[in-house]
Amino acid sequence: MKTDLLIVRWLGQKDYQIVWQDMQQFTNQRNDETTDELWLLEHSPVFTQGQNGKPEHILNAGDIPIVQTDRGGQVTYHGPGQLMAYILMDMKRKKFTVRDLVTRLEQSVIDLLQDQSITAIAKREAPGVYINDKKICSIGLRIRRGATYHGIAFNIAMDLGPFSRIHPCGFSQLKMTQLIDHANITSTEQAGRKLVDYLMKNLEYTRNVVFLDV
Numbered sequence: 001m002k003t004d005l006l007i008v009r010w011l012g013q014k015d016y017q018i019v020w021q022d023m024q025q026f027t028n029q030r031n032d033e034t035t036d037e038l039w040l041l042e043h044s045p046v047f048t049q050g051q052n053g054k055p056e057h058i059l060n061a062g063d064i065p066i067v068q069t070d071r072g073g074q075v076t077y078h079g080p081g082q083l084m085a086y087i088l089m090d091m092k093r094k095k096f097t098v099r100d101l102v103t104r105l106e107q108s109v110i111d112l113l114q115d116q117s118i119t120a121i122a123k124r125e126a127p128g129v130y131i132n133d134k135k136i137c138s139i140g141l142r143i144r145r146g147a148t149y150h151g152i153a154f155n156i157a158m159d160l161g162p163f164s165r166i167h168p169c170g171f172s173q174l175k176m177t178q179l180i181d182h183a184n185i186t187s188t189e190q191a192g193r194k195l196v197d198y199l200m201k202n203l204e205y206t207r208n209v210v211f212l213d214v
Contacts, residue, residue: 002035003093006205008196010189011041011213016048016067016078019086023149024070026088030147036094038199038208039086040192043078047166050074050140057167064162071140071150073127074170081158081178083188085151085195087203092146094204101203102127102139105152108198109137115194116183126169134177138169156180156191 011019019041026037047058047066050073057075058066064077078084087105089096096104106122109129113120113136120131129137138153155178163176185191200208 002033002090004204004206005035006200006203006208007035007037008208008210009037009039009213010192010210011039013042013044013080016043016046016069019043019084020067020069023086023088024144027144027147027149030088030090030145032090032093034090036090036205037088038196039084039088040188040196041084041086042080042082042188043084045077045079045162047075047077047162048140050076054170057170058165059167060165062165064165069150071142073138073140075166076138076140076153076168077162077166078153079158079162081156081188083152083154083156083191083195085154085192085199087148087151087199089148089203090146091143091148098141098143101141101148104202105139105199106137108195108202109152109154111198111202112191112194113179113182116179116185118182126171128169131177131182134175135168136177136179152195154179154191154195156188157186 048069127139157180
C-alpha cells in the first residue's frame with residue numbers, strides 16, 4: 001500500500017521560490033495513487049512571510065530578499081545551515097488532522113533532540129520546538145486538495161544573525177537557537193539522516209526510497 005511508503009529526496013541547497021513552485025506543482029498534479037514524499041534541503045538566504053504575516057514584524061531585511069508565501073504563520077528566516085524538511089503528504093489517506101500532523105512533526109524533532117540528551121518541548125499556542133524558551137525549529141504548512149506541503153525549518157549550524165532583523169514567527173522577544181550549540185551534530189545532512197528515522201516512525205511510514213538530486 002502507498003500509505004506505508006515514503007520517497008525521500010535530498011535536494012542540496014536550492015532557491016526558495018523554485019522549490020516552492022515545485023511543491024505546488026507536485027501537489028496540483030498528485031492523485032490518489034501518488035506516493036508521499038519528503039524533501040530535505042537548505043535554502044539560500046531568504047525571509048519568508050506567511051499568509052497572515054504582518055509587515056511590522058520585518059524590521060530591517062537589508063540585502064536579504066522577502067518572499068510572500070502561502071504557508072501558515074508569520075515571518076521567518078531560511079539560510080545555509082538550516083535543515084528544511086518539506087512533507088508532501090496525502091492527508092486523507094493518512095487520516096491525520098492538521099493538529100495531528102503538526103504534533104507528529106514537532107515530536108520527531110523532540111525525539112531527535114532527546115536522543116542527543118537535549119530536553120525540548122512544543123508549545124500548542126506557538127507551533128515549533130523550543131529549548132529553554134529559545135526556538136530551534138519552526139513549523140509551517142499549507143493544505144491544498146487534501147494534501148500538505150511546506151513543513152519543518154530546523155536550525156542546525158547557521159548564522160542566526162538575520163533573525164535579529166525580524167520578529168521571528170511574529171514574537172518580538174523570541175530568541176532562536178541551533179543544534180550545534182547543544183550537540184555534536186555539525187551539518188544538515190547529519191541531522192537530516194537522523195530526522196528521517198523519527199519522521200518515518202511518527203508519520204507511520206515503514207518503507208522509504210531515497211533519491212539524491214545532483
